[in-house]
Amino acid sequence: MIRAVRQQPVAWGWLTVAWVVMWGNLSLANVLGGMVVGALLLAVLRMPPISIGVRLHPLRALVLLVRFLLDVVVASFHVAWLAVRPGPAPRASVITTELHTRNELFATITAEMMSLVPGSLVIDLDPGSGLLSMHVLDVATPEQAEAFRARVLAQERRVLAALSAPGEPVVHPAGTS
Numbered sequence: 001m002i003r004a005v006r007q008q009p010v011a012w013g014w015l016t017v018a019w020v021v022m023w024g025n026l027s028l029a030n031v032l033g034g035m036v037v038g039a040l041l042l043a044v045l046r047m048p049p050i051s052i053g054v055r056l057h058p059l060r061a062l063v064l065l066v067r068f069l070l071d072v073v074v075a076s077f078h079v080a081w082l083a084v085r086p087g088p089a090p091r092a093s094v095i096t097t098e099l100h101t102r103n104e105l106f107a108t109i110t111a112e113m114m115s116l117v118p119g120s121l122v123i124d125l126d127p128g129s130g131l132l133s134m135h136v137l138d139v140a141t142p143e144q145a146e147a148f149r150a151r152v153l154a155q156e157r158r159v160l161a162a163l164s165a166p167g168e169p170v171v172h173p174a175g176t177s
Helices: 001-007 009-024 026-043 060-083 104-116 144-164
Strands: 092-098 119-128 131-137
Touching: 009 026, 009 060, 060 104, 060 144, 092 144, 104 119, 104 144, 131 144
Parallel strands: none
Antiparallel strands: 092 131, 119 131
16 A cells, blocks of 8 residues: 555545545545545555656746636636627637647647636647637637737747656747747
8 A cells, every 4th residue: 555655646645635625624634534545545446657748847837827817817807898898799700820839738738728718719629730729709800810829829838838748848938949
């Protein structure tokens, strides 16, 4: 049992957190109980270690998270305003952007983060060609479409800067390697 915990400490931690969340009460007994149950699950249900081969850069990940939260808040207010403002319904467009990465994990993270921002929704992602198609609210002009594409590529740069895989260059937020 100890060996299973040492091999997969992250899984053990997540199992402990899940246990505490399921009980709905953060107490020493629940944490210890979760640790025991997590260790038992790891020992009994032998799972191969999962390695995604990604290195997290903490400061850049913080920049990614803060900017993402800021985008969500600003877009929430924008969509709320579009819902209550007088006048015609806002126009929407389908915008396709070519991502720089062909790594499926990084392309998916970029697409999902963009989709979680209110007013945009992923329609299709083809990691092989790097094409990300999204339905975007309140885009009526080519300039607005280009501005959205620039936001997608900036988000991709932040994702690539926060996470790196072996053999891929580390991307700095300014866009240089």
